[in-house]
Amino acid sequence: MKTVTVNIVTPDGPVYDSEVTMVIAKTTSGEIGVLAGHIPMVAPLTIGAVKLKKADGTFELAAISGGFIEVRPEKISILAPSAEVASSIDVARAKEALSRAEGRLQKKQDDVDFQRAELALKRALNRINVQEGNI
Structure with missing residues (x-):
């Protein structure tokens, strides 16, 4: 091929x-x-x-x-x-980023940029899924 x-x-x-x-x-x-x-x-x-x-x-x-x-x-x-x-994704670091993003999204404060937090959440989940082969 x-x-x-x-x-x-x-x-x-x-x-x-x-x-x-x-x-x-x-x-x-x-x-x-x-x-x-x-x-x-x-x-x-x-x-x-x-x-x-x-x-x-x-x-x-x-x-x-x-x-x-x-x-x-x-x-x-x-x-x-x-x-x-x-092979180069640090899963522990990605899980920390996921936890931070989830924490920001759970806050009900005006100073939280929800769109930015959602993008951070998506990036962290993507990295974790790719490293674990869950695609």
Whole structure:
């Protein structure tokens, strides 16, 4: 099966660079699957997991916090504010972030930015689910 080069890049630098046979990502309009030779496109991404199918049939997972996917026939680039491959996620840190976000959401005070707390909650849950493979 044909392969395509995938790069996941954040402002801090590259996170992933490898050959895969398929990329599955969550866009703002739904989930997409992209194979080598796909027509060029750009789509906005949501907080979620990116599934990367290797030539041997196994999957690698990466947690991303939004961004964009740019597809070209020979290369797929994912530009995200933050991203981590499953093997590098610190679950204890993610669970602490989840606990903090839940605490903020439970407060009934005016000084709590609920939208920001909800996004923090989604990012923490995504990181935990990706690391545990619950996708």
